[in-house]
Amino acid sequence: MMSYMRQIPVREKNIVLIGFMGVGKTTIGQLVAKKLYRDFIDIDVEIEKNEKMLIKDIFSKHGEKEFRRIERETISDICQAKRCKVVSLGGGAFQQEEVRNVCLENCIVLFLDLSWDRWKERLDLIIESRPVLHNRTLEEMQELFNARQDAYSKHNSRVQTDNLVAEEVADYIVETLKLGWDLYQPQKD
Ligand SMILES: Nc1ncnc2c1ncn2[C@@H]1O[C@H](COP(=O)(O)OP(=O)(O)OP(=O)(O)O)[C@@H](O)[C@H]1O
Numbered sequence: 001m002m003s004y005m006r007q008i009p010v011r012e013k014n015i016v017l018i019g020f021m022g023v024g025k026t027t028i029g030q031l032v033a034k035k036l037y038r039d040f041i042d043i044d045v046e047i048e049k050n051e052k053m054l055i056k057d058i059f060s061k062h063g064e065k066e067f068r069r070i071e072r073e074t075i076s077d078i079c080q081a082k083r084c085k086v087v088s089l090g091g092g093a094f095q096q097e098e099v100r101n102v103c104l105e106n107c108i109v110l111f112l113d114l115s116w117d118r119w120k121e122r123l124d125l126i127i128e129s130r131p132v133l134h135n136r137t138l139e140e141m142q143e144l145f146n147a148r149q150d151a152y153s154k155h156n157s158r159v160q161t162d163n164l165v166a167e168e169v170a171d172y173i174v175e176t177l178k179l180g181w182d183l184y185q186p187q188k189d
């Protein structure tokens with residue numbers, strides 16, 4: 001018997017924002033959702049709601065490995081079960097192959113790209129609530145930033161955000177969507 005792949009129509013696909021911590025996934029995701037009249041889901045917020053704990057407390061009480069398990073399952077469930085959402089991932093989520101696969105198979109994955117020099121200027125805004133940055137020197141943060149770029153390169157489209165405020169990035173995304181995406185199909189792992 002023939003089996004058919006269940007195809008999700010492009011306009012119903014969730015839009016997933018990826019990129020390093022602090023590039024603006026949460027801020028811009030909220031704006032894009034509003035402009036497209038879609039619901040917004042922030043995976044970090046979802047995890048904190050479900051676990052009734054702050055992420056930094058999950059890290060300190062249960063460790064990063066357990067956080068990554070919860071993160072992977074949360075993303076997998078949402079990306080397969082939901083449609084028409086704007087979803088912002090946490091900055092480390094795309095390091096996991098299973099997360100990359102479920103997002104790229106079911107959603108439109110959009111990479112928010114920010115240069116290291118611009119990122120450094122945001123450090124004070126985010127450091128307190130991002131346990132992954134704690135106890136790291138600036139050089140070690142840069143190593144992490146560089147090491148993660150390979151995973152972020154698996155996307156359907158990229159926005160360079162260095163010279164744009166959040167509202168401008170969101171407008172750019174919405175305009176591009178209206179005009180029709182120029183989507184790449186990244187190589188599978
Ligand atoms: N385009 C932008 N220009 C200037 N500041 C921005 C921009 N986007 C976000 N910010 C600021 O940078 C900080 C981090 O943004 P945000 O929390 O949205 O990042 P994130 O990518 O969701 O991080 P994480 O991966 O840790 O969840 C916030 O204080 C936000 O106001």
Ligand SMILES: O=C(O)C1=C[C@@H](O)[C@@H](O)[C@H](O)C1
Pocket residue numbers: 020021044055089090091092093129130131132
């Ligand atoms: O980049 C990371 O590894 C993280 C980013 C945040 O969004 C949170 O998901 C958590 O603090 C880990």
Ligand SMILES: [Mg+2]
Pocket residue numbers: 025026027042044088089090
């Ligand atoms: Mg965020």
